[in-house]
Amino acid sequence: MPLGASELAVDDFLIEIENKIKTQPNVVPDLVDRVLESNQALTAEQRARLLLSQSHLKLLSADYGASLILLNQAEEQRPPAHILTKIYHYQSTAYLLLQDYDNALKVIAANLSRIEKIEDLDVKIISYIRLASVFDQLGAYEEAMTYALLARDLTQDTDPHNYCSAAISVAVSHLELGHLSKAKSGFFASKRACIVAKHDIVTAMSIKGLGHVALKMGDYPEAEKRLLEALKAYQPFQYQQEITAIQALLSEVYLALGQVDKAHDYAQRVLAAKTDNSDVLHLEIATRVLSGVMQQQQQYELAYQYLRDSNSYQDQIMNAAKAKANAYQTAKFNSAEKEREIALLNKDRELYLSMQLTKEQEHANMVLLTTLLVGGVFFLGILVVVGYMQKQKFMRLSKIDSLTGIMNRGAGQDMGEDALIKVQAQQGSYSVVLFDMDHFKSINDNFGHATGDWVLKKVADTISGMLKNSDIFARVGGEEFVILLPFADEAHALGVAESCRLAIESIDTKYSGQDFSITASFGIAHLAADDLSLDPILHRADVALYHAKEQGRNLVSKYVAEMEGFGSNAAVQNQLALN
Known part of the structure; x- marks a missing residue:
């Protein structure tokens, strides 16, 4: 039935459509038809809002191509900033789901350039929330966390709806980065906030997040409870991609619980619901679960077939991750190049103006x-x-290591000796932590020197962020690094070394384009009463480092005098040290 004179005004009706998408999307097409069938003329902004709602429905139903067409039509209406922000977000999301990463990043760049000029705080908050969502889909989880935290801090205690969206973005970023405890508390917080905001679909996402965290923590009964609750909450929205994701996770839970029939049932639902390439992660889980089910039922031929399918999906996931990472790094490089070109042009312009001013002065003075x-x-x-x-x-x-950006051996030696003089003058403590990357040659041999360089830079960046300003961090050479700790006793040095060891062990190498693990071995030594320079302390740290290598690597070893005769003296002498 078309809109009548006594019914809601068009703007109020559009608000109702936008709200129904979040709670009852199945009734939205009829509401849209009623607006289109009315004889009331729509403004450009109203047409943009109506097209945006239609594109949102297409995204939910996984019709990404149709969604892009509607979004382009909405953008042509030249809507205000808050609507344009939504259009850019849905465009980048659709491109990502179509695996068109170049266009997705172009849209992200366009949106980023707009945000800095936006003065309306609400529009800026919404922009940060949507950017966090897009970076999450792109696999750039640290960037997603940055924008999610910005949005959450700006909107806290002001807008329940935006706070709900920002809170779940923070929780999702923690989950993807492997911070499970923070992710769990984050999903509880987003659930509470979204219930207050009556944002039902994001409440369902929060419940699903709690189930996913429980699964990763091995709490399978809790995971089952939460995922079934989320599945029920999602049913009214007909959000097939999220429903399929929950079914895949449930199949994994039931296999772990030994409930083979249920695992088989949910995995088959995932296969039956396959719609496009965006479901490949869910398909990998389902086929892996089915392979496990078939093995338990001793149907080994089927188990092998499902295992092959799972491996194929894993390859697709890895290739997609590499494509995303390459596209993102290329976009960052291009952006940096553009900034450099603009800076050079500005300098040329300043020089030109300076020359013109000089000419005018010459003409005037004669x-x-x-x-x-x-x-x-x-x-x-x-x-x-x-x-x-x-x-x-x-x-x-001359003082910086060109690869890692930290101090080189010479600069570290000079600063370390200066600091030692101050420590000795005040009769303080002084500790040295020497560490070396384990099996670094095999990384270069197996994955190439570019990957080895990535490891060294990543380790340097990771450790630099953990040290105090008074600590001295330098690359000794090759894969060996030193941390000099003025006024630090052995207990503090042991804590620093162990924290660094754990941080290196936790580095995620997928952004290098390869999948491998990184560890390092640590040697610690302390200032003795008869030490006159760094050299004897470094020698003892080197001996302790060699001891850690001999004991199995990925260890922290503190120097004791008995180590001097340990292992091969020639091997000890060959360890790199500051001279």
Whole structure:
């Protein structure tokens, strides 16, 4: 039935449509038809909102191509900033689900360039929330966390709806980064916030998140309870992709619980619901579960077939992750290049304006000699300043390791010796932590030197963020690093070394494009009463490091005198150390 004079105004009706998408999406098509059948003329903004709602429905039903067409039509209406923000978010989401990462990143870049110019705080908050969601889909979880936290901090205690969306974005980022305890508390927080905001679909997402965390923690009864609750909560929305995701997780839970029939049932539901490539993660879980079910039922031929399917899906997932990572890194590089070009153009413009000003001054004064003198002094001044700046730049560069960006061996030696003098003058403590990457040669041999360089840079970035400003961190050479800890006793040094060891062990290597593990071995030594320089302390740390290698690697070893005769003395002498 078309809209009548006594019914809701068009704007109120559009608000009802937008709310129904979150609670009763099945009734939205009829509501849209009623607006389209009305004789009331729609403004450009109203048409954009109606097209945006239609595209949202298409996204929920996994018709991403149709969603993009509607979104492009909505963008042509030139809507205000808050609507344009939603359009960009849905566009980037659709492109990501179609695995068109280049276009997805172009849309993200366009949205980022807009956000800095937006003064409306509500629009900025919504933009941050949507960017967090897109970066999450792209696999850039640290960036997703950054924008999710920005949105959450800006919206806390002001807007329940936005706080609900920001809270679940933070929880999802923690889950993807493997911070399970933080993810669990985050999903509880988002569930409470979304219930208050009456945001039912995000409440369902929060419940699903709690089930996923329980599954990863091995709490299968809790995972079953939460996932069944989420499945029930999702049913009214007909959000097939999320329903399929929950069914895949349930199949995994039931296999772990030994309920083979239920595991088989839910896995088959996932296979039956297959719609497009975006479900490949769920398909991998389902086929892996079915392979396990068939093995328990001693149907080994079927088990092998499902295992092959699972391996094929795993390859697709890995290839997609590499494609996302490559596209993202390329986009970041291109963005940096554009910024550099703009900076150079600005400098050229400034130089041009300076030259024009000089010419005008010359013409006004008409005194060639004065002009030459002033110009000469100015030019000499520039040469002096430029020379000084270049000298300072080269001095800084001479102290930096070109690969990792931390201090090199010489700079570390100089700073360490200066700090040792201060420590000895105050009769303080001084500790040295020396560590070396385990099996680094095999990483270079198996994955190439580019991957090895990535490991060294990632380790340097990770450890740098853990140290105090007074600590001295340097690359000794190759895969060996040193941490000098002025005024630190052995207990503190042991804590630093163990924290660093765990941090290195936890590095996720998937962003390198390869899948492998990283560990390091640590040696610790402390200032003795008769030490006159760093050399004897470094020697003892080197001996302790060699002991850690001999004891199985990925260990922290504190120097004791008995180690001097341990293992091969020649091997000890071959360890890299600051000289």
